[in-house]
Amino acid sequence: MAALDLLGGGFLAAFQFWSFMTIVTGLLVGVVAGALPGISFVNAMAMALPFTYVMEPTQSMLFLGGIYVGGVFGGSISAILINVPGTPASLPATWDGYPMTKRGEAKRALTIAVTASATGGLVSALVLAFLSAPFASFALKFSQPEFFAATILGLVSVIAIAKDQPVITMVSLLLGIVVGTVGVDPLYGQARFSFGVPEMESGIRFVVVMIGLFAIGEVVDLLATNRDLRPKKSQGKAIGASFRDILNVKGAIARGTGIGCLIGMIPGAGATPGAVIAYGIEKQVSKRGKDFGTGVEEGLAAPEAAKNATTGAAMVPLLTLGIPGSAATAIMLAAMMLHGVSPGPLLFIMDPTMVYTIFAAMIIANILMIFAGIGVAQLFSTLMRTPPAILAAFIIVLSVVGAFGVRNNIFDVYVCLAFGVLGWGMKRVGFPSAPLVLGVILGPLAERYFLTSMANAQQDWTVFFTRPISGTILGLALVFILWSLSPGIKRLWIARRA
Amino acid sequence: MKTLLNKTTLGATLLMGAMAMGGTAMAQGYPDRPVELIVTFGPGGGADLMGRTMAQLMEGPLGVSIPVSNVGGASGNAGLTQLRTNPADGYTMGTLISLTVASWASGLGDNKPEDFEVIAVVQSSPSFLFVPSSGAHQTAEALFEFARGNPGAITVATSGYGTQDDVTLKLLANAGIQMENVPFQAPAERYASPIGGHTAAIYEEPGDVAQFVQAGQLVPVVVFAAERHPEFPDVPTSAELGIDISGLDNYRTIAVAAGTPADIVAKLSEAVATATASDEWKAFCTKTYSCITPVTGDAAQAMVSDFRDLIAAQLAN
Numbered sequence: 076m077a078a079l080d081l082l083g084g085g086f087l088a089a090f091q092f093w094s095f096m097t098i099v100t101g102l103l104v105g106v107v108a109g110a111l112p113g114i115s116f117v118n119a120m121a122m123a124l125p126f127t128y129v130m131e132p133t134q135s136m137l138f139l140g141g142i143y144v145g146g147v148f149g150g151s152i153s154a155i156l157i158n159v160p161g162t163p164a165s166l167p168a169t170w171d172g173y174p175m176t177k178r179g180e181a182k183r184a185l186t187i188a189v190t191a192s193a194t195g196g197l198v199s200a201l202v203l204a205f206l207s208a209p210f211a212s213f214a215l216k217f218s219q220p221e222f223f224a225a226t227i228l229g230l231v232s233v234i235a236i237a238k239d240q241p242v243i244t245m246v247s248l249l250l251g252i253v254v255g256t257v258g259v260d261p262l263y264g265q266a267r268f269s270f271g272v273p274e275m276e277s278g279i280r281f282v283v284v285m286i287g288l289f290a291i292g293e294v295v296d297l298l299a300t301n302r303d304l305r306p307k308k309s310q311g312k313a314i315g316a317s318f319r320d321i322l323n324v325k326g327a328i329a330r331g332t333g334i335g336c337l338i339g340m341i342p343g344a345g346a347t348p349g350a351v352i353a354y355g356i357e358k359q360v361s362k363r364g365k366d367f368g369t370g371v372e373e374g375l376a377a378p379e380a381a382k383n384a385t386t387g388a389a390m391v392p393l394l395t396l397g398i399p400g401s402a403a404t405a406i407m408l409a410a411m412m413l414h415g416v417s418p419g420p421l422l423f424i425m426d427p428t429m430v431y432t433i434f435a436a437m438i439i440a441n442i443l444m445i446f447a448g449i450g451v452a453q454l455f456s457t458l459m460r461t462p463p464a465i466l467a468a469f470i471i472v473l474s475v476v477g478a479f480g481v482r483n484n485i486f487d488v489y490v491c492l493a494f495g496v497l498g499w500g501m502k503r504v505g506f507p508s509a510p511l512v513l514g515v516i517l518g519p520l521a522e523r524y525f526l527t528s529m530a531n532a533q534q535d536w537t538v539f540f541t542r543p544i545s546g547t548i549l550g551l552a553l554v555f556i557l558w559s560l561s562p563g564i565k566r567l568w569i570a571r572r573a
Numbered sequence: 574m575k576t577l578l579n580k581t582t583l584g585a586t587l588l589m590g591a592m593a594m595g596g597t598a599m600a601q602g603y604p605d606r607p608v609e610l611i612v613t614f615g616p617g618g619g620a621d622l623m624g625r626t627m628a629q630l631m632e633g634p635l636g637v638s639i640p641v642s643n644v645g646g647a648s649g650n651a652g653l654t655q656l657r658t659n660p661a662d663g664y665t666m667g668t669l670i671s672l673t674v675a676s677w678a679s680g681l682g683d684n685k686p687e688d689f690e691v692i693a694v695v696q697s698s699p700s701f702l703f704v705p706s707s708g709a710h711q712t713a714e715a716l717f718e719f720a721r722g723n724p725g726a727i728t729v730a731t732s733g734y735g736t737q738d739d740v741t742l743k744l745l746a747n748a749g750i751q752m753e754n755v756p757f758q759a760p761a762e763r764y765a766s767p768i769g770g771h772t773a774a775i776y777e778e779p780g781d782v783a784q785f786v787q788a789g790q791l792v793p794v795v796v797f798a799a800e801r802h803p804e805f806p807d808v809p810t811s812a813e814l815g816i817d818i819s820g821l822d823n824y825r826t827i828a829v830a831a832g833t834p835a836d837i838v839a840k841l842s843e844a845v846a847t848a849t850a851s852d853e854w855k856a857f858c859t860k861t862y863s864c865i866t867p868v869t870g871d872a873a874q875a876m877v878s879d880f881r882d883l884i885a886a887q888l889a890n
Contacts, residue, residue, distance in 0.1 A: 121616060121643065128629065215769035219762070259647045259681065261758045263734050266681075273654055273683055277646035392761075396768070397784050399761050405617035412622050415860065417784040483611075483642050484655065523758055531728050531755045531772060 082204055085431030089137065089439055097134050098436050101141020102443055106451045108142070109149020112290040112470055114477050115162040115282060116146020120406045132414035133429045137436045139407050144386050144440040145447060147346050148192040151379060152452050155184045159293045159470065163285050163516060164346035164385075166509055167354040167378035170236070174370030181456065183320065187372055188379045189448035190321050195332040195380035196441035199387030202336050204434040207395050208423075215396070217341055219531060220539050223524035224548035225341055226517050229348040231552040232355030233513045235559035236367075244510050247501075251514020252521075254279055261523045262530075274486035281515040283478045287491040288508045290474040292498020294467045299499070301463075324376040327357055331377035335384025340391050345401035346382040347516055353381030359558055387437050394418050394430060603663055603837050607638045610827075611667040613652030615645040618760055619781050619861070623696055623825050624668045626857050630848035635840075639666075648733075649673035650682030657688045661830040663837035666692070669828040672736060674877055678884035679735030686878040689828040690838055693845045694868040694876055696858060697824035698778040699798035700741070701808065702729070703791040705767045708774075713795035713814055716774065717750045724751035730766045730775040731756050737821040738776045740887040741797055748816040767791065778823045779805065780861030797821060804862050820883065825863075826873065842869055 088094060101123075108119035120142050127135030150162030155172035168188060175184035233248050234241060257268045258278025269275035321328075331353040338349035357377035358364045367374040389404050397418045399405040411418050416426070423430055458466065478491035501508045532538035540546045557564075608631075612624035621643060628639040644652035649670060656667035669689055676682060702713065710716040710727075720727045731738035733756040742754050755772055757763035764782055767775045768790050775782070775791070779802070785791040793808045799819045801810055811818045827845055829838065848854055849867050858864035868876060 124616065125641070215765060218766060218769060218771035219757075222762075261733075262756045274651075276682070277651035392765075396765065399617060402615075405615065405761070409617040409621055409625070412617070413625055415856070483644050484651070527755060527757055527762075530753065531766075533725060533753065 078205060081427055081431040082434060084428060085433070085435035086439075088133070088428065088432040089435040094134060094137055094432070094436070095439075097130070097137045098141045098440050099443060099447075101138040102145040102440055102447045103451070105142035105145025105147075106149035106152070106444070106447050109146035109165075110152040110161045110451060110455060111473050112153055112159040112161055112286065112477070114473060114480075116143060116149065117162075117282075117402045117406070118477065118480055119146055120403055124406060124410060127410045128413065132411060132416045133432050135410045135414065136407060136429070136433050139410055140390075140433060140436050141440050143403050143407075144196055144383070144437065144444055147383050147386055148189065148196075148379075148444055148448050149451065151188050151192070152185065152448070152455050155188060155375075156181060156452075156455055157293070157466075159290050160285070162346075163281065163512065164350050164382040166285075166347070166512065167236075167350045168375060169289075170354070170368050170509070171371050171374030174368070175372075175375065178370055180370070184370075184375060185449070185452045187320060187324060187376055189445055189452070191324070191328045191331065191376040191379035192383040192448070193441050193445045194328050195335050195382070195384035196386055196444065197438065198332045199336050199339065199384040200434065200437035200441055201387075203387035203390055203394075203437060204431075207391050213340070216544060219524045219528040220542050220545040221548065222341060223521060223528055224539060224545040224552070225338070226348070226521040226524060228548055228552045228555070229352055229513070229517050230521065231556050232352045233510050233517075235355040235555055236351070236358060236509075240507070241560065241563065244507055247507050247510035248514045251284075251511035251516075252518030253514075254284065254511070255281070255515045255518035256522070261519070262526045274484065278519075279490055279515070280481050280487065281512060282481050283487045283491045284494050284515045285512045286474045286478050287494025288498035288501070288512060290470055290477075291492060291495025292502055292508070294470045294474075295495060295499040296502050297463055298467050320372065324372045327361065327373035327377040328380045330357060330360065331380030332384045334377075335381035336388045338381070339385030339388025345389060345403075346385045347513075349385040350378035350382040351513060354378040355555065355559075359555070383441070387441075390433075390437070394422065394433070397422075603840060604635055604637045606664065607640055608635060608663065609665050610639050610641050611652045611656050611665060612641055612643045613645065613649035613656075613668050613670070613673060614643065616643050619778075620649070620668045620670050620825060622857075622861070626854065627695065627827060627845070627848055630851055630854055631844045634844040634847040647682055648676035648736075650676065650684055653682070653684045653689070656828070657684060657830050659830060661832040663829060663833050663841060666827055666829050666841070668825060669877070670825045671823050671880060672732065674880050675736050675740075675884045678881050679888055681735070686874070686881055688831050689877075690831050690833055691873040691877055692827045692829060692838065692841050692869070693849070694824050694826045694865070694873045695845065695849055696861070696863040697822050697865045698780055698861070698863040699796050699802060699819070699822045700737070700776055700778045701793045701797070701802075701805075702774050702776055702795050703767065703782060703786070703793050704774045705770060706789055706792050707770060708767070708792075710773070711792060711794070713809060713811075716794060717745075717814065720745075720750045720752050725753050727752040727774065728755045728772040729753065730763045730772040732760075732763065732776075733758065735888060737823065737884065740884055741776060741818055741821055743887065744818050745816060750816070778862070780863050783861065802862070824865075824876070826877070845869075 104119060105116055108114045109116045120139055123142055127138060147164060150160055150165030151168040154160040154165040154168035155176055158169050158173040160166045160169055172184045234244055257275055259266050259276050266276045334353040335349045354377060357373055358367045361373045363371050389401050393399050393404040393407060399408045475488050478487045481487050498508050528538060539549060610624055610628045612621050614620040625641050628641045632639050644655055652667055656665055659665040704710060710719055729752050731754050739754055742752055766772045782791055793805050795811050796802050796808050797811050797818045
């Protein structure tokens, strides 16, 4: 009951006028920044950091928490409406969300997405509030072999997502992994594939690749094909998703939420792998799995729920252990440290009011997100009535700014433009670019976890299979890949027999 | 909570005040516009906290705002390359820390000590070996004894190969205490690993793991310094245990590009001195166990080049 009392106190504190306004402001900033291609919620949080200097520690967390929750969802607005993911985690939203928009069901897609996101986020916030302590000790059981196994599961999910082209998906994925190896290796400090260019030594950032492939690539395609983005007539009448629509995808939302909560707790994983794995699993589990990619509601709901379900979960290791699991929570850590607050086990004893105010704020933020999300989405639909050329110009400017902002380096802008041209070319010939981005994100993680695991296990590779959690996850990955390839294998087998 | 409004107003007033002061400073020249501070690592780490605290405290004496930008990558070399290639006009400062200097010794990056003018060394801390409180070996003697009998069986979480962490472990190995270096690039994962029981020990400066030490999750067992640390008087130095390892302290500096005019360097040096004399800074460095009398001028410059040579010599062994 103590937790409930404290949470009640947290709600009272969070509902104070200025605290509440801070959450709302953060949320709106997050949704808008997330929705703008080129500005991810991580960028927005980093930019917001100096503003938190003048706030109280708790307030700064409410602000950043609001941006985090709003930003993770916001990316899906542009993903669904214009096929440009606003943040990497919204990549799966383009696969089934955008096809719905093309059918004239943009509003329905957005309503399903925001409901799924809010549900995932809300459950995750409740998990944070009530299960922090047991989950924290569970998270500590995870070490490098487990992180490696989870990353492999993520990579395998990418292949499982492939509709009917596993081979070129794998080629694209491997290409991404190669791009991810550019730069100084994480352990030995040796430069690879940098061709003597100093800027390349610091590697190619996945955000830059993503902005290039999707935002720039999409815009060039938009201009080249003279496509009309304006909403179809029918869309004006079609109101959001009905209650029945939501009920129909409740299974997908539940599964996505569960996956997101689990993945979110793993330090280093975060929203993107969460969303991708949820999509992959949903594709296998759903009755309509075969149709995924054509605008199936479950394919939209599951990853949407999963990515927001990582938000609360990712704060579990931050608040309970003082260990940030992702870039977003690292920024929160910075904000707390700058105020002289060290998150960790002591925080629960020293300042429970702060901790429970943050819990309450995360719950409130996820509920408010439904309104903020729909409001901003409305704004964006209006934006889409602007002529494509003007819209394209805006997206390009934002993309360039976003690429530059990753680490304030002009070189990244060139890389981004190069990937833009590549992305357009890939789109033209029907070569999937999403696996490439995921390869760039997951490849370096897999490498780092693999090398550290090996160093820790006296170079004994069996460690990945003998550790129970790691072995289970890898087993799951194997089942997963066999399952997704089974139709092909079966076909081959029958052909062989005939 | 009215305080936000008050604080915002206060902040705005201060900002306006700062701008007005910037206006008067313009008459005397530097600085007449914001001075950027490049933090050469991502947000949330030790360098970031130092940079952001320093930026806040230097705004007063310099009279202009000091925006911080995180340019991480390649052990801090990405940000330093930017500092080096920006105009040497004093409008870009950067954090230059010992970890990056050590990376030069192992051939990383294309930066050299001569490329930078060190304004001041502002933080320094010796490193310790910490063991988890749940671990099997609760003293350095027990830990080393076990390592002597079981070479490579003790795993130590470090920040990487080719760093002072690596050098320390190599020196220990030369003395017959062979422990396995397990590099973790992400600090959070590094801290979590001994606490979760995945590594037997961690090589770290106390400031970065203060919260875990205070919570009793990590126990310091040995300090690699000439003398015992005043905050941890019960922890023996490695020399007391028969292996003299010192001079590998983790330090952090504020630097500008070489060739910055001397009067600008002097002005910045003065601002850093004012900042480090403030109560806020004292509170910050006490909390991170890293207070030192700031080292400036040629001594600071020498500290950087000597450190690079020392690490290079050790790695060559």
